[in-house]
Amino acid sequence: MPTEHDQPADTANSADKAAPLAGKHRAPPCTLVIFGAGGDLTKRLLMPALYNLSSDGLLDDSMQIVGVNHGERDTGEFRNELSESLRKFAADRASTFHTSQLNEKAWDWVVQRLQYFAGEFESDDTFESLKQLLSKMKTGNVVFYLAVSARFFRPIVEHLGRAGLLKEEDGNFRRIVIEKPFGTDLASAKDLNDHILGYASESQVYRIDHFLGKDTVQSILAVRFANALFEPVWRREYIDHVQITAAETIGVEGRGRFYEQTGAFRDMVPNHLFQLLGMIAMEPPNSFSAKSVRDKKAEIFDAIQPLSARDVVFGQYEAGPAGPGYRQEPDVAPDSRTETYAAARVHIDNWRWAGVPFYLRTGKRLAARRTELSVHLKTVPFRLFRDTPVDRLTPNVLTLRIDPAHGTTFDFNVKVPGPVMQVGAVQSSFNYGDFFAERANVGYETLLYDCMLGDETLFQRADSIETAWAAADPVLHPEGAPLDVHGYPAGSEGPAEADALLAADGRAWRPLGDSRKKS
The missing domain is CATH 3.40.50.720 (NAD(P)-binding Rossmann-like Domain)
Structure with missing residues (x-):
């Protein structure tokens, strides 16, 4: 004492x-x-x-x-x-x-x-x-x-x-x-x-x-609501789909005993990834007061359709370019069926987002470390460019980069210099470090400070916790057999079945690395 x-x-x-x-x-x-x-x-x-x-x-x-x-x-x-x-x-x-x-x-x-x-x-x-x-x-x-x-x-x-x-x-x-x-x-x-x-x-x-303690996560609201360019198109009439990624290159790092009881889905989806989804999908609050912001996020969680087996893919890393497999990790069962990767297709049943899928993925021992949200706008009519040397137009994509890079990128189309009309894809980027002095931050500073002030904006309410779990519960307690767990090589972009989840909708994940490292 x-x-x-x-x-x-x-x-x-x-x-x-x-x-x-x-x-x-x-x-x-x-x-x-x-x-x-x-x-x-x-x-x-x-x-x-x-x-x-x-x-x-x-x-x-x-x-x-x-x-x-x-x-x-x-x-x-x-x-x-x-x-x-x-x-x-x-x-x-x-x-x-x-x-x-x-x-x-x-x-x-x-x-x-x-x-x-x-x-x-x-x-x-x-x-x-x-x-x-x-x-x-x-x-x-x-x-x-x-x-x-x-x-x-x-x-x-x-x-x-x-x-x-x-x-x-x-x-x-x-x-x-x-x-x-x-x-x-x-x-x-x-x-x-x-x-x-x-x-x-x-x-x-x-x-x-702690995801909500990151400046780049909090800046999602500023990007959305402080710029007239974005909010008018932030809806189903213009947006094709949204991807949310939290990828890690590390494995379970000696936490096998914890991970065996948890898995990637429980560890990341109903909390971290749903929190990012809430920030990107919520209706505009009347103010940045804790009640206004949390009310709007609660509405989004309540509108998420319960996930089903056809919406989710589980994976587990195996021996590959980045090292040994999950089952070779300390304190992991040699026949473990615990997932180290989870992908989900989420639907929000409200007027703004009906028909727009949100694709979520998270995993360990992947090709790159990356946490980001990418908003994919619908493609424009192609007829105007039918007689040009272009077989397709690159969709406009706004990407909000949270970790380890901090900033935004926007993919769009321009004319390639030359005598003929040829369209080429380009990217405009903004990096926080180019405009603002970097501050020491481990992600908990704002949260501790806000708690002392009594500002609850970045903390979760009981109702939001429960509605998020309600959406995930059918996956955790399936009526039939548990979901299959598909292998993927350590250092790759995840299981092929996760690619198939998007391919079935005519879409594809944004690559994690410079090249596809699939098995």
């Missing part, structure tokens, strides 16, 4: 603190309690995000951070461990920080506010002691961050509620941040929501999806 000696000085380094970014103000005073403080999420994402927020001057001087975890250690050891981890992270991931050297003043500001709290997540004593510690803090505002395995969500929230730690009194807030996976199907998501909302109000629960 922390001692009085471990309490951080509330003025440490305040004189050296950076001024807040232009247009921003510091988050309100609060205590951030991180359950799972010794875990990978805390080290790789939460601490770098807090460091970046500190560098930007967005945290209040009175902020304190309490790390709760199993095992005894003192605060000094905890601080040293996180400092070593962050310095290594900065050296290995200079592109994330845009420098390999830490701003030591900014990190020291965070370190002086860190303290360690040893406790079991399912013990009444832990929460009674935590209550006593928080009562001594100079602010009654508390954010409880559950950076833990999903099996601890229920007991931690229950213990927080029973200990009275979720009561909001004297104008102070108490908030809970819950990571995915939020349930494993519709029934479990409903059960988890019911359990949590038995101890906290919906306004206190922040269900986090």
Whole structure:
């Protein structure tokens, strides 16, 4: 347990603190309690995000951070461990920080506010002691961050509620941040929501999806609604189909035990990919208030037709140019039928999108790392060009690039220089780095900052969680035999059956790599 000696000085380094970014103000005073403080999420994402927020001057001087975890250690050891981890992270991931050297003043500001709290997540004593510690803090505002395995969500929230730690009194807030996976199907998501909302109000629960913390994801709304060029054609009369891709070149990276229980579909489709679909397909909100934006996204999820077996393809990587197969990974069954690739054809049953398919794909050990959304407009009539040396026109495609490249591209047609009318395909590109200074970002900065402010825009509501799972449930619990899992070579573009899914509609995936590397 922390001692009085471990309490951080509330003025440490305040004189050296950076001024807040232009247009921003510091988050309100609060205590951030991180359950799972010794875990990978805390080290790789939460601490770098807090460091970046500190560098930007967005945290209040009175902020304190309490790390709760199993095992005894003192605060000094905890601080040293996180400092070593962050310095290594900065050296290995200079592109994330845009420098390999830490701003030591900014990190020291965070370190002086860190303290360690040893406790079991399912013990009444832990929460009674935590209550006593928080009562001594100079602010009654508390954010409880559950950076833990999903099996601890229920007991931690229950213990927080029973200990009275979720009561909001004297104008102070108490908030809970819950990571995915939020349930494993519709029934479990409903059960988890019911359990949590038995101890906290919906306004206190922040269900986090780190995809929504990316600037390039948030910019989807700006591209759509701040440009008169796009919104008038953002509908079924002009758009042929939409593709959403989240492809990775890595495998399961030692997480075989987790992946065997989850698979690519559960891990990515009802959450990350549906969130991207919601951003690209939602109706224009009246404002960017949390309620307006989340209401419009909820309407889209509610309009998604339940998926069926004919709409989905599963794949599993086998030995190929990029390495061994999934079944050769540690902690993976030699006869595993777990999918490492999932593709889905999604239909939205509303006036804007009826008849426009949304093709989603995600997978590991693919030809390239890429997260992007591409909006394919309908082709124009060809008659005008029938007597020219052109056998087809390239469709206009607007691509919003989220990772690792940040920007947009637009494919369109122009006349090829010369004496005859010949049309050629060209591409116009915009890269964020060409226009804006790059900022250090791990994807959690905005989410942590918004949670402290009480801005729920980028967090998921219970109803949206459940409608997304409702659309996916027929695939997870099929009435007939489970879906076949098709092999694809590691380093390829996925299973041939995923190509056939689009080919049956007269369409094709945008290539991931420079050339098709199919088996």
